[in-house]
Amino acid sequence: xxxxxxxxxxxxxxxxxxILLASGTVGYGNExxxxxxxxxxxxxVTKSISLKPRKGxxxxxxxxxxxxxxxxxxxxxxxxxxxxxxxxxxxxxxxSTIICNIAASSxxxxxxxxxxxxxxxxxxxxEINVSxxxxxxxxxxxxxxxxxxxxxxxxxxxxxxxxxxIKLSPNNSxxxxxxxxxxxxxxxxxxxxxxxxxxAFNIWTRKPKIKNITGGLSxxxxxxxALAKVLEISRNVEIPIIGIxxxxxxxxxxxxxxxxxxxxxxxxxxxxxxxxxxxILQNLITYCENMSIKNISELTASYxxx
Amino acid sequence: MKIYKxxxxxxxxxxxxxxxxxxxxxxxxxxxxxxxxxNIKVADGNYPFLRRPFSICDYTNGILxxxxxxxxxxxxxxxxxxxxxELNLLGPLGNGFNIEGNYENAVFIGGGIGVAPFPxxxxxxxxxxxxxxxxxxxxxxxxISYNLDNVIQxxxxxxxxxxxxxxxxxxxxxxxxxxKNYRIFACGPTPMxxxxxxxxxxxxxxxxxSTESSMACGFGLCQGCAIEKADNNGYLLICKDxxxxxxxxxxx
Numbered sequence: 090x091x092x093x094x095x096x097x098x099x100x101x102x103x104x105x106x107x108i109l110l111a112s113g114t115v116g117y118g119n120e121x122x123x124x125x126x127x128x129x130x131x132x133x134v135t136k137s138i139s140l141k142p143r144k145g146x147x148x149x150x151x152x153x154x155x156x157x158x159x160x161x162x163x164x165x166x167x168x169x170x171x172x173x174x175x176x177x178x179x180x181x182x183x184x185s186t187i188i189c190n191i192a193a194s195s196x197x198x199x200x201x202x203x204x205x206x207x208x209x210x211x212x213x214x215x216e217i218n219v220s221x222x223x224x225x226x227x228x229x230x231x232x233x234x235x236x237x238x239x240x241x242x243x244x245x246x247x248x249x250x251x252x253x254x255i256k257l258s259p260n261n262s263x264x265x266x267x268x269x270x271x272x273x274x275x276x277x278x279x280x281x282x283x284x285x286x287x288x289a290f291n292i293w294t295r296k297p298k299i300k301n302i303t304g305g306l307s308x309x310x311x312x313x314x315a316l317a318k319v320l321e322i323s324r325n326v327e328i329p330i331i332g333i334x335x336x337x338x339x340x341x342x343x344x345x346x347x348x349x350x351x352x353x354x355x356x357x358x359x360x361x362x363x364x365x366x367x368x369i370l371q372n373l374i375t376y377c378e379n380m381s382i383k384n385i386s387e388l389t390a391s392y393x394x395x
Numbered sequence: 396m397k398i399y400k401x402x403x404x405x406x407x408x409x410x411x412x413x414x415x416x417x418x419x420x421x422x423x424x425x426x427x428x429x430x431x432x433x434n435i436k437v438a439d440g441n442y443p444f445l446r447r448p449f450s451i452c453d454y455t456n457g458i459l460x461x462x463x464x465x466x467x468x469x470x471x472x473x474x475x476x477x478x479x480x481e482l483n484l485l486g487p488l489g490n491g492f493n494i495e496g497n498y499e500n501a502v503f504i505g506g507g508i509g510v511a512p513f514p515x516x517x518x519x520x521x522x523x524x525x526x527x528x529x530x531x532x533x534x535x536x537x538x539i540s541y542n543l544d545n546v547i548q549x550x551x552x553x554x555x556x557x558x559x560x561x562x563x564x565x566x567x568x569x570x571x572x573x574x575k576n577y578r579i580f581a582c583g584p585t586p587m588x589x590x591x592x593x594x595x596x597x598x599x600x601x602x603x604x605s606t607e608s609s610m611a612c613g614f615g616l617c618q619g620c621a622i623e624k625a626d627n628n629g630y631l632l633i634c635k636d637x638x639x640x641x642x643x644x645x646x647x
Contacts, residue, residue: 113618120615120635123396144629151609151619156441158611162618165630309441337441360612361436361446363485364398 093377094384097131097351099329100252100277102214104131104186104352106373107385108342108366111333111356112137112190112216112256113162117176118183124363128184129370131352135172135180137192137218140202142168152289152298157308157335158357159287161301164192169202173209181211188254191245192218196237200244207249214251217241217276220258220283232258232283235270242274252277254331257318259311260286264318265325272328280331280354281322282315307357309335316348323349323390337365339372346388396614399484404458406476412465413508413539414474415452418482420459427454429516430491430605430639433461434613436483437472445611446485447473450582450638453514453542459484460515462541464508488613489638492516492580492603494524499576503528504591506561506583507537512605514542516580529568531561531587562590579603585647592642602642608633622646 095106112134115121127133145165152159167176180187189212193199203215219241220232231237242255255271257264259282268279284305289298297303315334322330332350336342337358345353358365377385401418409415434446447469453460465474476482494501494516501524503513510530520526528543535555540546548556549564557564561583568574581591582605595602608620613634621630622637623646631637631645 114616116616116618123614145618145621147623148621148630149609149619150621151611151617153443153445153609156444158445160611160617160619165618165621308444357611360617361444362398363612363614363616 093374093382094386095373095377097386099214099254099331099351102186102252102277106131106370107346107350107352108370108373109134109188109331109352109354110359110366111354112218114356114359117172118180118185121359121363122183125367130185130366132186132188132213133183134188134190134216134354135176136166137164137190138166138169138172138202138206139164139192139194140169140198142166142171147300149299150301151304154287154289154306154308155310157306157310159289159299159304159306160284161299161304163301166192169205173206177209177211186213187211188214188216190216190218190256196240196244199241200248203245204248207251212251214254214277215245215249216254216256216280217245218256218283220256220260232267233261235266238267239270239274242271242276246275254278254280256280256283258283259314259318259334263321265321268322268326268328268330272326276328278329278331278351279322280333282311282318282334285311285314307335309337309341311335312341316344319345319350320348320392336369337361339369339376342369342373343376343388346385347390347392349390349392351386351389396486396488399486401459401482401484403476403478403480403482405478406474408474409462409539409541411536414463414465415541416461416463416473416476416482418459418461418484419457420484421457425487427451427487427515428491429494429519430512431487431489432613432638433459433484433486434488434610435461435473435485437469443469443472446613448488448607448610448613448634450512450605451487451515452511453518455518462508462511462539485613489634490636492605492639494520496578496601498524498578498601500525500527500574500578502565502574502577502579503543504561504565504579504581504583504587505529505539506531506587508539509581509583509587509605510539510541510543512582513580517542517544527568529561529565531564531583560587560590562587562594566594579642581605581642589647592647595642603639604642605639606633606637606645606647610634
């Protein structure tokens with residue numbers, strides 16, 4: 090089974106396999122490392138870091154929906170300084186590839202975050218969150234506006250030679266336009282999709298089930314939407330795609346690769362089964378063996394639309 | 396913490412909508428602390444999607460007991476499980492009750508299904524402390540005294556025991572019996588915990604409260620189960636920093 094090459098490239102970043110753990114679903118690695126050996130995973134994407142600490146939204150922050158969940162955590166994070174002092178030393182020991190996710194409220198803040206973190210050798214790439222639906226400033230405003238995504242990409246590109254991945258919002262009409270501008274301004278890849286805006290009500294109190302009123306929908310419920318967005322980008326823009334949205338079993342991961350992804354992220358499924366990424370890895374190998382696939386990258390955009 | 400695939404040994408209705416489920420569990424080098432919980436996947440597949448948190452009701456000789464109140468889809472599915480079936484458990488999770496200390500009397504205050512963690516707390520206390528278990532509910536049929544010691548009952552309708560809520564019942568008892576040198580362990584609905592918290596604050600009593608919240612993972616990944624810190628300076632997580640807190644640590 091070792092003759093199958095699972096490695097993939099995103100820009101000049103080489104990953105041992107296409108499995109990434111999604112931002113906001115594995116914190117800074119310490120909790121999930123009690124379940125799985127993170128050195129076996131392609132990369133882990135940290136919880137969004139902002140320049141200053143954010144305490145996040147008041148509860149209630151999450152609610153279950155059919156085959157999914159809504160969350161409005163509000164980018165709760167320790168802030169850049171504490172991340173460097175307290176979280177990076179742990180991440181360095183993991184022997185996994187670390188992609189640092191950045192969230193900000195202004196182009197300048199994105200730029201400052203990347204500039205200040207660029208010298209951290211543990212960080213191998215940046216994922217730029219231009220699409221958090223749950224914060225009042227920035228977030229969706231950026232993710233919904235092609236010119237802002239262009240400006241942000243351009244600004245962070247000027248601060249680092251490390252790979253830049255722009256995490257795109259599905260809450261717009263044409264995601265491939267956003268991928269196009271990210272590519273034009275120098276991004277190495279895009280990840281798609283972030284959560285879909287949704288809400289839910291308690292019918293007895295008539296109040297929203299989450300305090301923020303709306304939240305981001307994730308989980309298997311969004312997988313078909315995510316696949317369609319990945320396919321749209323794949324058919325229209327020459328840029329590596331990291332697929333994300335509701336992967337909860339190995340077959341989902343294969344689908345994302347067929348639809349155009351070079352790699353994929355596992356998010357919400359980690360909450361329910363923290364071993365899921367390793368289970369998917371084992372099944373990817375079996376699938377490749379059964380299908381006589383020598384390099385897993387052969388799967389990327391291997392769709393047959395005829 | 397890890398995922399256990401445990402065999403259900405029994406699943407019986409204790410009274411009304413209250414069920415007791417016993418599962419066999421092999422724990423190697425792992426200890427359970429009263430107040431900790433397991434996050435249970437009640438069905439395979441995507442519906443219901445998330446695990447459901449249940450506190451450890453009791454544990455002895457490889458048998459873990461959960462107590463649950465059937466009031467939603469998850470607990471409805473759980474109530475239909477039969478002995479011999481497998482249950483997918485993630486745990487043990489969270490910080491439990493701290494029973495160490497020089498206090499003489501351990502006062503348990505439980506509202507409704509809030510008594511769930513007290514049987515195991517009773518077992519772990521052993522004979523070292525004098526336990527007094529205050530339990531409350533709307534009516535006599537709602538009181539759950541399963542595996543509790545020295546039970547004092549309170550009902551809203553006065554159908555049995557003290558007429559009033561469980562916190563008022565405790566205040567009345569403490570006054571009449573000149574209760575001293577005690578620590579409160581409380582679990583129940585938020586209004587009850589608020590009343591206990593206030594009582595503890597005003598009278599400078601040591602008090603631990605077990606809190607609850609919707610949560611996805613149960614071990615700190617999702618950040619969904621935030622509870623406000625008492626100093627108004629951000630949030631703690633119920634799953635990881637709690638679910639048991641000193642009552643002066645958090646706002647309810």
